[in-house]
């Protein structure tokens with residue numbers, strides 16, 4: 444099993460060097476991790492110094508890969524945050540370095556990260572989540588070079604609704620359009636267990652809607668990557684056992700990770 448979404452201190456929002464992440468992955472019995480630090484061009488407050496030194500990043504991950512050898516596979520990933528006007532800048536990064544895995548994510552809707560909380564003001568849940576999924580659909584249609592789409596449920600993380608869960612039935616057309624784009628292009632869907640940390644919005648309920656996976660499968664989706672989105676050692680592999688059960692219930696027999704931009708399947 445691989446954790447395909449882990450951040451290290453190469454991301455501005457994380458202070459942990461990659462080594463303790465690898466040690467935690469080994470302790471948890473994982474076979475590998477993809478370190479997927481952020482490239483979010485024009486994130487609010489972005490300037491040239493916000494950008495990762497990708498040469499140093501790649502060198503560090505190559506070094507870890509040799510150091511851990513057969514104990515743990517360390518894959519070179521990147522999480523590119525896409526906004527409609529930032530497609531070219533992200534593409535340049537993706538095509539300039541020898542990544543194993545490119546995860547494409549939406550973190551900003553109309554110039555605002557929902558992390559700030561203001562995004563939700565005056566919006567009912569369905570509208571707030573629908574606007575997010577529209578941005579994801581734009582991304583999967585217009586960003587031409589990625590392997591899997593990150594955390595479709597990012598928008599639930601900072602919402603204050605009594606039930607924050609995102610449901611397939613509330614946005615079936617958007618989910619279907621996103622899935623069809625992914626499947627036609629041979630790309631994958633990430634199941635991000637980090638969205639289901641109970642601590643992310645205290646007191647507010649959240650559950651994963653298994654109908655999302657069932658529909659992806661029904662439309663022909665085969666590639667599912669599991670990622671914890673951990674920004675430190677504590678959440679590596681978070682709730683993977685439970686999510687593997689949900690995947691099996693939804694008809695999946697494999698999970699995937701990417702090596703050299705190609706999916707590798709492991710039976711579950």
Ligand SMILES: [Zn+2]
Pocket residue numbers: 522548550593594
């Ligand atoms: Zn993200």
Ligand SMILES: [Zn+2]
Pocket residue numbers: 448450522672
């Ligand atoms: Zn992330």
